[in-house]
Amino acid sequence: MSSATDVRRAVGDWADTKRRIAGLAVLAAVVLWALVGVVLPSSAVGGAFWWTLGLTADAVRIGTRESTIRAALRLSVPIGFAALGGIFAEKSGVINIGLEGLLIISAFTGVLVTDLLGPGTGWLLVPAIGPLPAIAMPSIWIGFLAAVLASTLLALLFAVVCIEFRADQIIAGLAVWLIALGLAPFASRVVYGTVNSDGVGTLGTWTVPGLSALPVVGPILFQAAPTVLMLLVAVPASWYLLNRTTFGRWVRASGENPKALDTAGVSVHRVRYAGVLLSGVLSGIGGAGLSLGHVGLFIGNGQTMVNGKGFIAITAYLFGNYNPFGAFGASVLFAGLDALQIRLQQLPAYDIPESLVQTIPFVTVIVALVLVGRTRLPAAAGEHYESGEE
Amino acid sequence: MSEPAVVMEGITKRFPGVVANDAVDFRVERGTVHALLGENGAGKTTLMNVLYGLYDPDAGRILVDGEERSFDTPRDAIDAGVGMIHQHFMLVDPMTVAENVVLGNEPSKWFGLAVDRERATREVRELAEAYGFDVDPTATIEEESVGVQQRVEILKALYRGADVLILDEPTAVLTPQEVEDLFAVLEELTAEGKTVVFITHKLGEAMEAADDITVLRDGEAVGTVPAAETTREELAELMVGREVLLEVDSDPARPGDVALAAEGIRVEDHRGVDVVDGVDFSVREGEVFGIAGVDGNGQAELVEAITGMRVPDDGTVGFLGVDVTRASRRERIDAGMAYVPEDRQERGLVMDFDLVENGLLGSQHSPPFASGGVIDWDRSRDHAEAVIETFDVRPGDPDAEAESLSGGNQQKFVVGREFSRDPALIVASHPTRGVDIGSIEFIHRQLLEMRDDGRAVVLVSSKLDEVRQLSDRLAVMYEGEFVGTVDPDAVSEEELGLLMAGERPDGVEDLTVPVSPGPGDGEGDRAPEVTGPAGSDGPGPVGTTTNEDAVAAPGSDGSERLDEGEPSDGDAGESEDVGTPTPDEGSDAGATRRGDEE
Numbered sequence: 001m002s003s004a005t006d007v008r009r010a011v012g013d014w015a016d017t018k019r020r021i022a023g024l025a026v027l028a029a030v031v032l033w034a035l036v037g038v039v040l041p042s043s044a045v046g047g048a049f050w051w052t053l054g055l056t057a058d059a060v061r062i063g064t065r066e067s068t069i070r071a072a073l074r075l076s077v078p079i080g081f082a083a084l085g086g087i088f089a090e091k092s093g094v095i096n097i098g099l100e101g102l103l104i105i106s107a108f109t110g111v112l113v114t115d116l117l118g119p120g121t122g123w124l125l126v127p128a129i130g131p132l133p134a135i136a137m138p139s140i141w142i143g144f145l146a147a148v149l150a151s152t153l154l155a156l157l158f159a160v161v162c163i164e165f166r167a168d169q170i171i172a173g174l175a176v177w178l179i180a181l182g183l184a185p186f187a188s189r190v191v192y193g194t195v196n197s198d199g200v201g202t203l204g205t206w207t208v209p210g211l212s213a214l215p216v217v218g219p220i221l222f223q224a225a226p227t228v229l230m231l232l233v234a235v236p237a238s239w240y241l242l243n244r245t246t247f248g249r250w251v252r253a254s255g256e257n258p259k260a261l262d263t264a265g266v267s268v269h270r271v272r273y274a275g276v277l278l279s280g281v282l283s284g285i286g287g288a289g290l291s292l293g294h295v296g297l298f299i300g301n302g303q304t305m306v307n308g309k310g311f312i313a314i315t316a317y318l319f320g321n322y323n324p325f326g327a328f329g330a331s332v333l334f335a336g337l338d339a340l341q342i343r344l345q346q347l348p349a350y351d352i353p354e355s356l357v358q359t360i361p362f363v364t365v366i367v368a369l370v371l372v373g374r375t376r377l378p379a380a381a382g383e384h385y386e387s388g389e390e
Numbered sequence: 391m392s393e394p395a396v397v398m399e400g401i402t403k404r405f406p407g408v409v410a411n412d413a414v415d416f417r418v419e420r421g422t423v424h425a426l427l428g429e430n431g432a433g434k435t436t437l438m439n440v441l442y443g444l445y446d447p448d449a450g451r452i453l454v455d456g457e458e459r460s461f462d463t464p465r466d467a468i469d470a471g472v473g474m475i476h477q478h479f480m481l482v483d484p485m486t487v488a489e490n491v492v493l494g495n496e497p498s499k500w501f502g503l504a505v506d507r508e509r510a511t512r513e514v515r516e517l518a519e520a521y522g523f524d525v526d527p528t529a530t531i532e533e534e535s536v537g538v539q540q541r542v543e544i545l546k547a548l549y550r551g552a553d554v555l556i557l558d559e560p561t562a563v564l565t566p567q568e569v570e571d572l573f574a575v576l577e578e579l580t581a582e583g584k585t586v587v588f589i590t591h592k593l594g595e596a597m598e599a600a601d602d603i604t605v606l607r608d609g610e611a612v613g614t615v616p617a618a619e620t621t622r623e624e625l626a627e628l629m630v631g632r633e634v635l636l637e638v639d640s641d642p643a644r645p646g647d648v649a650l651a652a653e654g655i656r657v658e659d660h661r662g663v664d665v666v667d668g669v670d671f672s673v674r675e676g677e678v679f680g681i682a683g684v685d686g687n688g689q690a691e692l693v694e695a696i697t698g699m700r701v702p703d704d705g706t707v708g709f710l711g712v713d714v715t716r717a718s719r720r721e722r723i724d725a726g727m728a729y730v731p732e733d734r735q736e737r738g739l740v741m742d743f744d745l746v747e748n749g750l751l752g753s754q755h756s757p758p759f760a761s762g763g764v765i766d767w768d769r770s771r772d773h774a775e776a777v778i779e780t781f782d783v784r785p786g787d788p789d790a791e792a793e794s795l796s797g798g799n800q801q802k803f804v805v806g807r808e809f810s811r812d813p814a815l816i817v818a819s820h821p822t823r824g825v826d827i828g829s830i831e832f833i834h835r836q837l838l839e840m841r842d843d844g845r846a847v848v849l850v851s852s853k854l855d856e857v858r859q860l861s862d863r864l865a866v867m868y869e870g871e872f873v874g875t876v877d878p879d880a881v882s883e884e885e886l887g888l889l890m891a892g893e894r895p896d897g898v899e900d901l902t903v904p905v906s907p908g909p910g911d912g913e914g915d916r917a918p919e920v921t922g923p924a925g926s927d928g929p930g931p932v933g934t935t936t937n938e939d940a941v942a943a944p945g946s947d948g949s950e951r952l953d954e955g956e957p958s959d960g961d962a963g964e965s966e967d968v969g970t971p972t973p974d975e976g977s978d979a980g981a982t983r984r985g986d987e988e
Contacts, residue, residue, distance in 0.1 A: 244504045244505060245503065245504060245505060246496040246498060246502070246505055249485075249489065249493065249496060249505060250493075250494075252482070252484075252485070253482045253485070253493055256482045256483060256484060256485070257480065257481065257482045257483070259476075259478075259480050260480035260481055260482050260490070260493065261482075261493065261494065262464070263464050263474070263476070263480045264464075264480070264493045264494030264495070264546070265463065265464055265465035265468055265494045265495075266493075266494045376484075379483065
């Protein structure tokens with residue numbers, strides 16, 4: 001049609017070609033490696049080939065076990081929820097790299113509130129708050145809600161600082177992480193005398209009637225921790241919210257061209273607050289899902305029990321190109337690699353350092369970005385927007 | 391006559407340190423096209439932003455359809471039927487046309503749980519058809535040309551029920567063909583009873599498209615005239631507040647030694663295609679060498695090769711007798727080569743630096759501004775103040791960030807900084823692009839002064855009148871080559887149009903060989919192929935030849951390429967940034983060519 005488009009297309013073609021060449025080069029290298037393995041099995045390179053082949057076979061064998069898959073789903077709860085939250089924040093134009101901090105604060109708050117209320121399965125009466133009627137609920141679920149509230153409040157602080165006071169989003173996001181990283185273990189030490197909390201039990205298992213009877217997937221997907229089931233609902237719900245509703249349109253416009261949204265009469269600030277608060281709510285569910293849904297206590301050693309899952313969440317949604325389904329897939333993949341790694345460590349043949357395995361998500365993202373190259377950041381992500389300024 | 395569509399009375403808007411609008415009265419009749427004309431910084435956009443609710447006026451009142459209104463937000467203005475199409479489109483690139491049009495007013499279904507996409511697409515299609523717009527509602531914005539994007543913006547306003555449409559500099563981003571289309575759209579709109587206000591600093595457009603013209607100067611409305619009853623001269627005088635010389639008089643050049651000698655310059659783009667394909671020329675001290683052509687024919691790359699922004703793939707650049715082909719920018723600046731870049735915001739200025747810092751750019755490492763790696767800020771400030779003073783940059787505050795200046799003033803500052811280097815050669819690329827009339831005249835005078843001062847000037851522009859007026863010799867570039875180098879006073883616009891389309895008309899003298907003070911000049915032996923064996927004719931004060939072979943050669947095989955390059959061809963004109971001043975010239979050129987063929 002137009003020549004500008006042709007040029008862009010030509011450039012795109014060339015980028016595709018480069019990617020194809022890179023893909024072929026990787027393939028050729030693998031084939032060459034296999035050849036060396038066949039011809040010279042005792043050489044270092046050849047030996048490494050057979051070792052890798054064995055590892056792959058073991059990985060497939062262990063990775064397809066039901067227990068591994070269940071573990072992968074469980075581990076994907078914090079990553080997946082934080083990734084969904086990150087999508088909403090970043091699509092609205094606010095890069096929230098404080099997801100890690102939101103996970104930490106909610107993981108701890110959930111345990112703390114449950115413990116203060118008295119752990120166990122006793123039901124507590126929640127008094128009426130405003131228009132909400134009084135209801136009875138187990139203490140651990142009140143703790144769960146408190147976790148979501150804590151994460152949302154921290155996200156609100158982040159939003160105010162970024163949107164109202166025009167702070168740099170990256171620095172403010174790092175601050176959120178560092179605040180949570182310091183605050184949660186400190187509070188734990190004050191309450192429990194150590195950075196690790198007491199055990200408070202878990203949310204248990206929910207069984208979805210009917211669906212859990214399905215062969216193969218039934219027991220894995222529909223007889224699981226409540227937070228796993230919530231994630232399975234949250235992924236399509238997020239996709240729908242983002243792609244089919246008016247709110248989702250506004251979120252996307254706010255991140256791509258906030259001025260377009262502003263001149264259309266929609267407040268960019270409000271949309272961005274909503275996006276960031278939503279990231280707080282979702283991360284809160286993820287954090288509580290980690291401590292209350294899975295482990296039953298808060299671990300505050302080192303990087304705390306969250307241990308980089310918030311950052312992996314960022315790579316997960318980038319890997320999934322801001323598509324909730326893609327982000328979920330990436331979360332399960334990364335969580336699965338983690339689950340696999342723990343199990344492979346137990347085999348004597350593979351003494352792989354854990355820290356090496358933990359780099360896999362990040363290496364995967366870089367490789368995928370080079371080979372696939374379709375992740376496209378929202379055009380106005382990270383930029384402050386003020387109505388009425390040129 | 392019925393109630394005016396818009397009346398603004400005594401509108402005053404102040405910004406810190408500036409009165410952008412000073413008690414402006416503005417009145418637009420229903421169903422008319424009204425041009426708001428003024429130089430950059432005259433307050434046109436501010437006035438319209440007040441009307442659209444983006445700014446709160448400090449004083450004054452607004453009546454729409456005879457009813458007093460106050461708009462706090464664009465939403466209020468939209469509700470009152472006022473829509474605005476901004477200069478920079480407010481579109482979300484990855485979304486579709488329909489999604490953009492309904493943004494903020496999405497039709498919903500299932501009790502608001504989902505956007506009714508079918509209805510949105512249908513409504514937008516119906517609206518487009520009602521006004522005869524050729525727009526596909528399901529295409530994404532990034533796939534569409536600028537002209538279509540502008541129509542989407544108009545649809546956005548219409549979808550919101552706008553009766554009054556404000557267009558901010560709507561032609562700035564369009565090709566001449568698209569401008570014609572836009573004017574047809576405006577006519578369609580007023581025929582349907584809509585009222586159009588468009589902001590412009592171009593006299594010709596205001597006279598062509600508008601029914602009435604209101605002129606703003608320094609924030610004040612200086613007059614409203616019917617377009618049919620005014621003249622360019624009257625409008626120009628209203629805009630600038632004094633008589634404007636639309637033509638610059640210049641003395642004949644007194645060329646001296648060769649300052650710049652480019653030989654066989656070839657530049658490949660990132661795809662490996664030759665965008666500059668063997669260009670030779672030389673420029674003497676005391677002459678202006680113009681390079682004309684439709685944008686995108688290799689001028690930008692040629693300038694980059696000369697100024698050191700890139701190393702040519704072939705050929706040499708000689709500057710004052712030294713080979714500088716691989717010399718860095720810094721070496722070239724130090725040797726006396728000044729460069730006014732095409733894109734002042736991208737290359738000419740650091741937008742969030744103040745003028746003191748920007749005035750230092752290019753000189754930050756050398757005396758007298760720096761010694762031993764330490765910058766002398768007092769001297770830098772004096773320098774910036776001197777540039778501001780000499781080149782009348784407004785506002786004249788050296789601490790102002792470059793960003794806060796209007797485009798014309800940014801350009802004047804860049805030109806001033808470059809001229810103040812005491813250069814032997816100035817390479818000026820589109821020095822008056824996006825600059826208002828008063829500043830254009832000033833920059834032109836400065837360029838000629840530099841020339842008369844014995845400096846060499848290379849002037850690249852796609853404005854024909856500009857290169858014709860200023861150049862002593864004029865090269866026309868087409869598809870990476872110089873199709874001809876001519877005496878700008880001896881050729882007509884039609885002949886230039888033909889050259890720009892890649893064909894040499896009959897009877898045009900070639901001046902590839904510089905006008906030289908005497909024979910025996912080495913440059914004369916190296917003429918580009920297109921001129922034929924020009925070297926044998928020998929250089930002289932006239933130093934030129936009409937070479938029949940050269941005239942015939944490109945014409946015989948050039949007709950195919952010609953169609954591609956011809957601005958009046960709808961296809962090519964739609965997407966390319968065609969730089970010929972008006973489409974009329976393109977069709978004239980085309981007509982001449984067709985006549986020749988018969």
